[in-house]
Amino acid sequence: MSSLDEFAKAKLENLDVQHLRRTLVETVREDGVWVTRGTRRYLSFSCNDYLNLTHHPKVKAAAIAAIERYGAGAGASRLVTGNHPLLEDLERRLARLKGTEAACVFGSGYLANAGIVPALIGAEDILLIDALSHACLFAGAQLSQAKTVIFRHNDMAHLRELLREHRARYRRALILTDGVFSMDGDLAPLARLSALAAEHDASLMSDDAHGLGVLGEGRGSAYASGEKPNIDLQMGTLSKALGSYGGYLCASQAVVDLVKTRARTLIYSTGLPPANAAAALAALDLIETDAALCARPLANARSFTRAANLPLAESPIVPILLGDPVLALEAQSVLEREGFLAIAIRPPTVPAGTARLRLAFTAGHPEDEIARMAKIVREKILPLAA
Numbered sequence: 001m002s003s004l005d006e007f008a009k010a011k012l013e014n015l016d017v018q019h020l021r022r023t024l025v026e027t028v029r030e031d032g033v034w035v036t037r038g039t040r041r042y043l044s045f046s047c048n049d050y051l052n053l054t055h056h057p058k059v060k061a062a063a064i065a066a067i068e069r070y071g072a073g074a075g076a077s078r079l080v081t082g083n084h085p086l087l088e089d090l091e092r093r094l095a096r097l098k099g100t101e102a103a104c105v106f107g108s109g110y111l112a113n114a115g116i117v118p119a120l121i122g123a124e125d126i127l128l129i130d131a132l133s134h135a136c137l138f139a140g141a142q143l144s145q146a147k148t149v150i151f152r153h154n155d156m157a158h159l160r161e162l163l164r165e166h167r168a169r170y171r172r173a174l175i176l177t178d179g180v181f182s183m184d185g186d187l188a189p190l191a192r193l194s195a196l197a198a199e200h201d202a203s204l205m206s207d208d209a210h211g212l213g214v215l216g217e218g219r220g221s222a223y224a225s226g227e228k229p230n231i232d233l234q235m236g237t238l239s240k241a242l243g244s245y246g247g248y249l250c251a252s253q254a255v256v257d258l259v260k261t262r263a264r265t266l267i268y269s270t271g272l273p274p275a276n277a278a279a280a281l282a283a284l285d286l287i288e289t290d291a292a293l294c295a296r297p298l299a300n301a302r303s304f305t306r307a308a309n310l311p312l313a314e315s316p317i318v319p320i321l322l323g324d325p326v327l328a329l330e331a332q333s334v335l336e337r338e339g340f341l342a343i344a345i346r347p348p349t350v351p352a353g354t355a356r357l358r359l360a361f362t363a364g365h366p367e368d369e370i371a372r373m374a375k376i377v378r379e380k381i382l383p384l385a386a
């Protein structure tokens with residue numbers, strides 16, 4: 001065995017002991033909500049396909065037609081020969097939806113964050129990032145080489161304190177946050193973040209991967225309540241409610257122009273395939289014309305949290321905290337035996353001591369099944385957590 005194999009084996013054994021090893025399980029999605037694993041069929045609550053658009057006939061037809069007409073792949077980076085007209089269309093549509101001058105589409109949400117932050121912020125600058133922000137915002141922060149300070153989750157007093165302590169020593173400042181937190185389902189206080197940013201001459205970037213299509217009549221978490229806060233960089237993904245794949249940034253024309261010439265994950269990575277762009281465009285048509293569809297995932301999450309006696313859901317994501325990874329895995333098995341798929345989320349995806357089930361509600365989850373799951377959670381899972 002090579003020394004590299006020995007290293008890998010020791011590392012894996014260590015993860016096994018802590019119940020933190022992850023493995024891939026072959027799973028076939030039959031439609032927006034039902035999946036099969038081996039011979040068993042489950043109702044899945046572990047998919048971010050909030051509007052079940054991955055399987056919508058119009059979305060699939062758009063992707064198939066794009067492949068027939070334009071081929072399967074983009075062929076090269078967008079700056080070389082991969083800038084498909086569908087990408088231009090998609091950018092115009094996203095900018096319009098988010099109320100910005102321009103937009104830039106990336107290969108994925110992860111690539112977007114890993115490209116945007118270092119293109120705009122450097123070693124003389126400071127980043128202030130919410131502690132529970134998505135891993136790819138932290139990746140972007142690391143790649144930027146800027147001074148990075150972490151503020152306690154949604155704690156505006158802490159953020160203000162850090163801005164007062166550090167801001168003056170740096171050229172530019174950028175505040176990074178999720179709009180909807182991916183593992184907790186709560187919302188960032190975007191209006192207060194934007195006011196703090198203005199007070200301290202900082203910019204604000206929000207990752208709204210889980211807001212698009214499901215909050216603010218589909219326009220995202222920035223539109224969820226009252227007046228729209230000023231967010232310089234509105235980032236998100238085409239891979240969740242839109243049912244496709246790819247990431248995007250909506251911002252001013254100047255910022256988007258700079259990102260298009262400087263973001264390394266755009267320049268050195270192949271453009272999004274035409275089928276993904278076409279699917280996202282078809283999904284946007286549905287989202288912009290069907291506010292009732294966009295409202296359903298949150299309504300389903302709320303009927304679940306009411307029935308299970310949990311705090312009222314703020315988004316379609318509902319966490320059930322178990323604490324210990326062994327308990328979270330046990331809770332997962334309880335639901336699996338009842339025909340529900342809800343994958344345990346363990347560190348390092350969430351902080352140590354906060355292993356949980358993360359339920360993602362979608363438009364297509366049947367009401368009676370939601371009620372049945374709530375009863376099981378109340379009777380068999382919440383007692384595990386106590």
Ligand SMILES: *Cc1c(COP(=O)(O)O)cnc(C)c1O
Pocket residue numbers: 108109110111134136178182207208209210237238239245246247
């Ligand atoms: C899923 C997710 C991403 C990554 O998007 P992909 O398109 O899947 O790469 C980024 N940010 C948040 C908050 C996410 O939940």
